[in-house]
Amino acid sequence: MAKLGVILGDQLNDDNSVLQALDPEKDCLVMGELGDELEYVSHHIQKIVLIFSAMRHFRKELSDSGWSVHYHRFDPDSSMRSFSDLVQAAVEKQDIDEIVVSWPGEHRVLEQIKAWEKQFGLPVTVLPDSRFICPLDDFEGWAKGRKQLRMEFFYREMRKKTGYLMDDGKPAGGDWNYDKANRKTWKGDPEPPAPMSFTPDEVVEGVVADLKGHVEGFGELEGFDWPVTRTQARRALTHFVKKALPNYGDFQDAMHVDEDYLFHARLSSSLNIGLLGVHEVCDAVEQAWRDDQAPINAVEGFIRQVIGWREYIRGIYWMEMPDYAERNSLNNTQSLPDWYWSGKTKMQCLKSTIEATRRNGYAHHIQRLMVTGNFALIFGVVPKEICDWYLAVYTDAYDWVELPNTLGMVMHADGSLLASKPYAASGKYIQRMSNYCSNCSYSVKDTVGDDACPLNALYWDFLIRHRDQFESNPRMRMMYSNVDRKDDDELKAIQNRADWIRDNVETV
Ligand code: DLZ
Numbered sequence: 212m213a214k215l216g217v218i219l220g221d222q223l224n225d226d227n228s229v230l231q232a233l234d235p236e237k238d239c240l241v242m243g244e245l246g247d248e249l250e251y252v253s254h255h256i257q258k259i260v261l262i263f264s265a266m267r268h269f270r271k272e273l274s275d276s277g278w279s280v281h282y283h284r285f286d287p288d289s290s291m292r293s294f295s296d297l298v299q300a301a302v303e304k305q306d307i308d309e310i311v312v313s314w315p316g317e318h319r320v321l322e323q324i325k326a327w328e329k330q331f332g333l334p335v336t337v338l339p340d341s342r343f344i345c346p347l348d349d350f351e352g353w354a355k356g357r358k359q360l361r362m363e364f365f366y367r368e369m370r371k372k373t374g375y376l377m378d379d380g381k382p383a384g385g386d387w388n389y390d391k392a393n394r395k396t397w398k399g400d401p402e403p404p405a406p407m408s409f410t411p412d413e414v415v416e417g418v419v420a421d422l423k424g425h426v427e428g429f430g431e432l433e434g435f436d437w438p439v440t441r442t443q444a445r446r447a448l449t450h451f452v453k454k455a456l457p458n459y460g461d462f463q464d465a466m467h468v469d470e471d472y473l474f475h476a477r478l479s480s481s482l483n484i485g486l487l488g489v490h491e492v493c494d495a496v497e498q499a500w501r502d503d504q505a506p507i508n509a510v511e512g513f514i515r516q517v518i519g520w521r522e523y524i525r526g527i528y529w530m531e532m533p534d535y536a537e538r539n540s541l542n543n544t545q546s547l548p549d550w551y552w553s554g555k556t557k558m559q560c561l562k563s564t565i566e567a568t569r570r571n572g573y574a575h576h577i578q579r580l581m582v583t584g585n586f587a588l589i590f591g592v593v594p595k596e597i598c599d600w601y602l603a604v605y606t607d608a609y610d611w612v613e614l615p616n617t618l619g620m621v622m623h624a625d626g627s628l629l630a631s632k633p634y635a636a637s638g639k640y641i642q643r644m645s646n647y648c649s650n651c652s653y654s655v656k657d658t659v660g661d662d663a664c665p666l667n668a669l670y671w672d673f674l675i676r677h678r679d680q681f682e683s684n685p686r687m688r689m690m691y692s693n694v695d696r697k698d699d700d701e702l703k704a705i706q707n708r709a710d711w712i713r714d715n716v717e718t719v
Pocket of ligand 1 (some may be wrong): 218219220221222243244245246248249250253258259262315316317320609610
């Protein structure tokens with residue numbers, strides 16, 4: 212009798228708890244490229260190629276180190292479509308006395324796993340997911356009894372617990388957070404490093420050949436250069452620390468029409484499938500600061516994303532699911548414009564961001580929050596539609612990370628659980644942080660009129676429509692005092708322009 216370990220496609224970490232719990236001498240593993248996983252949203256083609264390639268490489272590493280792995284390769288005609296089908300085939304083939312899996316990244320997958328005990332008549336053990344450093348029980352313990360679940364306080368606890376950027380029990384450099392230093396605009400200097408690119412190897416080419424004609428997902432494959440092995444991912448980490456980290460903080464929120472990456476790390480796709488671990492990236496980044504190779508604002512900003520935001524978002528996801536996915540606390544009713552998929556809009560900020568997303572399966576956090584996110588928020592898109600878009604188009608997107616970021620942070624649809632105010636902005640913010648407006652068909656200075664930047668009317672209209680929810684929020688007092696400075700005629704003209712945009716959104 213053997214145990215069956217299930218390795219999910221985003222859990223390719225060599226410290227996967229299944230590998231720790233099982234014995235390669237006696238037990239076996241199962242992995243599969245599955246129709247249901249391929250189709251549950253319309254994934255970017257680069258995301259699929261990345262996952263399948265990394266899975267095939269990982270499978271080889273496992274086999275080379277003595278594991279017996281049942282591996283199901285992509286077959287469009289196969290009836291083996293789900294994780295449950297995969298397990299069923301394995302238990303029919305071999306005498307299995309227990310199924311072991313690491314906690315998945317999506318609630319819908321956990322539901323499948325929970326059914327296995329009854330379905331297969333075997334005990335099922337779900338182990339902690341070692342891609343994260345805050346156990347889910349610890350997160351719930353932290354959250355219990357708090358009125359507001361502010362990331363900043365969770366993050367400080369994580370700093371103390373891990374010791375990252377701590378000197379004698381105090382925050383390194385004197386402050387917990389250096390975000391104020393991280394909002395510079397970028398005007399061409401310093402020059403961003405060339406991104407670390409990995410030429411597709413024979414495994415990637417094999418995946419591409421297998422998928423040809425069978426995937427109609429969003430996005431372009433040309434230019435695929437993601438790390439697909441641990442070795443490559445570590446090289447990408449070293450490249451980031453040496454070349455981009457020193458300027459990462461300063462220009463973290465900057466955007467530029469000619470620069471897809473600026474000083475961003477592009478490590479999230481590797482972290483989120485287990486090719487890199489939390490400790491190895493944070494160790495490398497902190498060491499750069501201790502060696503005087505990177506400033507504290509950059510290093511603190513990066514470490515906050517990894518041990519703070521990433522762990523916090525995951526904690527929220529598992530604490531609030533499944534009903535979190537259904538929330539729509541601003542009662543939005545608008546459909547996602549078709550141009551989110553085609554990029555065919557005259558708004559340069561959205562066009563550039565969507566085109567970069569199509570090209571790269573990537574956009575950086577300010578493009579996600581303040582461009583594609585801000586439009587969806589102030590236009591009033593139904594949260595489920597924009598959440599599915601984010602889940603599909605980014606190579607680093609899985610439900611645990613995408614849902615709270617989009618539904619909570621971007622769309623403010625969770626009743627202020629995650630963010631204390633909505634991140635609504637007019638064209639002025641885009642103008643300040645980027646050069647998009649100087650290349651745009653619309654005038655960012657105007658709010659009404661055919662050539663006025665649509666973000667302006669939608670922003671004021673958003674504030675007017677949601678006055679009841681936000682007027683008493685101290686962080687929005689200034690915004691509402693600006694609304695109150697406008698006379699009735701101006702407000703009426705703004706609302707008319709916003710109504711026109713809603714009726715004609717596919718043409719803007
Ligand atoms: C995203 C994805 C895709 C496209 N395909 C597969 C697959 O064929 N096999 C697999 O094991 N995982 C895949 N994944 C990642 C899964 O959706 C991921 O494991 C779940 O989101 C659960 O965490």
